Amino acid sequence: MENLIREIGVPLGRFFGRTTATGAIALLFAIILGVAFVASQGNMSTFSITILSGLLRAALLFLVAAGLSLIFGLMDILNFAQGAYFMIGAYLAYDFQHPANGVIRIGEAIPDPNLRFLVGVILAVVVGGILGVILERGLLRPLYERPLFQLVLTFGVSIIMLEFIKLIWGTTPYAWTVPITIQTTQFEIFGQGFSAYRLFIIVMGIALMIGVALLLRNTRIGITIRAGVEDAEMVTALGINVRAVFTLVFTLGCALASFGGAVAAPFLGATPSLGATYLLASIAVIVLGGLGSYEGTAIGSIIVGLAWATMEQFSLFSNIGTVWSSITPMLMLALVLLARPNGLFGEER
């Protein structure tokens, strides 16, 4: 196996290493789309659904990875609890939508399932944000000078959050059974149906990618975040309370992950393994994109999301088993790092 990796990886690394980030991205997209086409056996409807499923994964990955990347870039903290926030969002949205099966049952007050879902998503965002503030202000702040302790702390918090969820909702996975109207609406693409709700998540994910990019590029707070990613000490020396910026970014990152879990719940349900799956894939995304690079995270989400869905389709087509699709994010990460050790847009750290 080691020899195989060397035989494939070294020449691939030499080739990729000489290419620009744009060239490497174009090549990766070409490979993924090519494999997706082959796995779809040339059937355009299967191919389109595979690509749309990939973009759906990309949108969800982005919601977890964006916070992870901004928090890491600005504060040098790899927040292992980010996946747990995604999971909490899913459970809260589920519980709010299904008061009959739920534990908290506060959704009972709203009979309309569409409105209930909307309020559930808002609740998930607010709870995610509050838990984010508590984690950053209460636990992480005293450990800013001790990076290893932060890593252990966020990992510990993620385990505590998972155990709390199991305590409240148990270990049985919940499937979404009270649909919202947009979920039941289908549109046809090359003769095959695709849920309008899933399309909505894709569009929203892309809109968020662009929206966050515009915020980082054009607003005062965005410029401060970009400056802080480069040199937080200098930002402070210019008279800016960088700790307040840390809190804001951490809170938004956690709220965004929680939002991701809430909007994913209608098709992923609520399960205790949700957090770990998306956390690991998101770590692959931010390392593949280049640590601390927002563009890298956005493009990395799309690459990993598409590769993931393509591998799922390829597993069906070739009968190689589903394990390959679940390890796809890590395979993509290994492939990119072999060629570009700092990721697609990363600088040497």
Add this chain to the structure above:
Amino acid sequence: MTSLLQIENIHTFIGQFHILEGVSVDVPQGNITVLLGRNGAGKTTTLKSVMGITPPREGKVIYKGEVLNGKKTHHIARMGIGYVPEHRAIFKTLTVKENLEMAAREKNDLKNSLDLIFELFPDLKRLIDLRGGNLSGGQQQMLSIARALVPENDLLLIDEPSEGLAPVIIEDMMRAIKRLSDHKTVLLVEQNFHVASKLADSYVIVDEGHSVHTGTMADLRNDKALVKRFLGVA
């Protein structure tokens, strides 16, 4: 002359290392005061102690009559102290304009300061949309000083402005610092004695974490023995 900044016998540690073991500096209003000394003497740490980046454990830092000890760095900066660190620390992925915007504290700070900035550093005008990382060393140094001029700072702490620059650029930089001292008080760290002697009104020599000599620059220029002993310059 009234003191704008007084550093009184400060002791600063970095980790367990005792870096400053008693540094005192008096910075008169409207003057350029230079900290001189060999590499590792404690000059940069003195500036960082004023800014609260490496806060002193003992002694006092007094600015405009107010004790700075215990205050956070961003509070100290907002009291009117501009910091131009060693190696410039400009934001490389931000444009020149964004770098300047970062320093603005009030809405009109940038607008009000641009005339002075472009007068001192005319090159920055044409480079305004370029990323910081694409500037030359001299241009980065100009930007770093210009950034400290955006808000209404009364005191500038400038660390090694001539470091790594070509002689012709150093001349430009010196002219700019001399000119900006019409408006601001400056505490300068400079290894290049010739640059320091042309710019400064008064000096403090820092040696192994202690301030060992102070006086006017005119006196120091005539004391060749002292210059040779502490600065190694003949």
